[in-house]
Amino acid sequence: MSQDSSADRPKPRERIVDTARDLFHRHGIRNVGVDSIAEAAETNKMTLYRHFTSKDALIVETLNKAAQEAEGMWHGLEVAYPGDPMAQLRAWLGQAAQCIIQDSRGCDMANAAVELTEDDHPARRVIEEFKIMQRNHLATLCKGIGVTQPDLLADALFLLLEGARVSRQSIGAEGPVSQFVRMGEIIIASFKV
Amino acid sequence: MSQDSSADRPKPRERIVDTARDLFHRHGIRNVGVDSIAEAAETNKMTLYRHFTSKDALIVETLNKAAQEAEGMWHGLEVAYPGDPMAQLRAWLGQAAQCIIQDSRGCDMANAAVELTEDDHPARRVIEEFKIMQRNHLATLCKGIGVTQPDLLADALFLLLEGARVSRQSIGAEGPVSQFVRMGEIIIASFKV
DNA sequence: TTGCAATGTTACTTACCAGTAACACGCCCG
DNA sequence: CGGGCGTGTTACTGGTAAGTAACATTGCAA
Numbered sequence: 413m414s415q416d417s418s419a420d421r422p423k424p425r426e427r428i429v430d431t432a433r434d435l436f437h438r439h440g441i442r443n444v445g446v447d448s449i450a451e452a453a454e455t456n457k458m459t460l461y462r463h464f465t466s467k468d469a470l471i472v473e474t475l476n477k478a479a480q481e482a483e484g485m486w487h488g489l490e491v492a493y494p495g496d497p498m499a500q501l502r503a504w505l506g507q508a509a510q511c512i513i514q515d516s517r518g519c520d521m522a523n524a525a526v527e528l529t530e531d532d533h534p535a536r537r538v539i540e541e542f543k544i545m546q547r548n549h550l551a552t553l554c555k556g557i558g559v560t561q562p563d564l565l566a567d568a569l570f571l572l573l574e575g576a577r578v579s580r581q582s583i584g585a586e587g588p589v590s591q592f593v594r595m596g597e598i599i600i601a602s603f604k605v
Numbered sequence: 606m607s608q609d610s611s612a613d614r615p616k617p618r619e620r621i622v623d624t625a626r627d628l629f630h631r632h633g634i635r636n637v638g639v640d641s642i643a644e645a646a647e648t649n650k651m652t653l654y655r656h657f658t659s660k661d662a663l664i665v666e667t668l669n670k671a672a673q674e675a676e677g678m679w680h681g682l683e684v685a686y687p688g689d690p691m692a693q694l695r696a697w698l699g700q701a702a703q704c705i706i707q708d709s710r711g712c713d714m715a716n717a718a719v720e721l722t723e724d725d726h727p728a729r730r731v732i733e734e735f736k737i738m739q740r741n742h743l744a745t746l747c748k749g750i751g752v753t754q755p756d757l758l759a760d761a762l763f764l765l766l767e768g769a770r771v772s773r774q775s776i777g778a779e780g781p782v783s784q785f786v787r788m789g790e791i792i793i794a795s796f797k798v
Numbered sequence: 799t800t801g802c803a804a805t806g807t808t809a810c811t812t813a814c815c816a817g818t819a820a821c822a823c824g825c826c827c828g
Numbered sequence: 829c830g831g832g833c834g835t836g837t838t839a840c841t842g843g844t845a846a847g848t849a850a851c852a853t854t855g856c857a858a
Contacts, residue, residue, distance in 0.1 A: 575768030588760035602795030
């Protein structure tokens with residue numbers, strides 16, 4: 413064991429990314445300085461800048477990590493209900509609802525798009541690709557449950573989730589957001605046959 | 606006529622609010638400084654601070670003005686199709702679609718909620734009240750078109766619009782957003798009887 | 799015309815933040 | 829044991845942003 417209090421904690425780079433994700437998520441990207449990140453990650457600004465060329469590069473890295481986790485979530489659904497897209501879709505609905513209720517700060521990707529308004533910001537590319545992937549995952553499931561307009565259903569569910577996550581931040585969890593699962597089920601049912 | 610080039614332009618206070626709204630909308634609140642606002646409003650920082658005690662106060666004022674305009678929009682719908690809630694709802698759907706397509710920057714209220722993360726920020730109260738009003742307006746229309754679950758329909762349409770406006774900023778106008786009107790009509794139809 | 803009220807101008811303070819320089823330390827591998 | 833490599837520390841630069849002070853100007857109204 414090292415003389416440090418926390419023996420086997422991750423390396424600085426990983427701590428920085430994880431801490432930055434958490435702080436960005438809770439307070440917003442523009443409201444968090446690199447100094448705070450370094451301090452919260454129990455390291456310092458120099459080490460941060462040895463791993464990332466700029467704050468923007470760190471932002472991109474945190475979004476990439478978020479995208480990676482999301483991919484894992486989709487994979488998890490497929491593993492949990494193999495060959496049963498309807499079950500996967502229901503599970504997705506439930507997980508999304510849980511996420512919305514528990515977390516008041518919405519989707520990091522969508523929030524980043526709101527905060528980073530420069531057209532050529534490197535994060536915008538990551539955000540767009542991520543959202544396209546999410547929609548495609550949904551579309552794949554919808555194509556497997558036997559509806560006449562799977563793409564349109566996927567779009568509807570996509571917008572429903574986007575709306576719920578952003579509304580959670582403005583109108584709270586007791587408004588329309590609380591009906592998320594019911595609405596999802598009704599929309600799915602209305603597309604059947 | 607005054608010796609100024611533009612003869613009968615609004616007073617500084619109004620110019621400041623309008624300019625701030627525009628800049629906040631286009632670039633995000635945190636990305637716009639009071640100096641830029643004053644300059645773009647063709648006045649100066651001192652005059653700005655004589656009318657508003659702080660940047661936060663100006664933010665609140667811009668959101669209030671946005672809320673006021675939105676109320677005018679709802680009133681316009683009622684005037685255009687008096688006693689015909691279904692026509693008002695369709696017109697609302699069309700106007701919202703127009704707004705989403707033409708403007709890439711989403712809803713000022715929702716965006717402000719993303720940027721202003723402090724729980725006690727004075728703007729959060731304005732934002733929440735505004736969103737509740739929007740949902741109530743929708744619910745009023747839905748109660749007039751003869752559906753079994755008007756509140757649930759209102760919630761669905763509310764989230765649909767919220768999702769479309771926020772998605773416009775991440776995935777663009779050619780994705781799920783492009784199906785906004787169709788999805789709105791399908792959802793309304795699915796709630797009928 | 800006088801005089802007040804709103805506006806304009808310049809300059810300043812204070813604070814924060816992104817990014818860098820120079821140097822010191824400690825740990826692991828050979 | 830020695831030498832890097834990653835890390836820590838301090839201090840700094842340059843820029844920007846919120847907010848204020850003091851003074852000049854304009855315009856309207858009595």
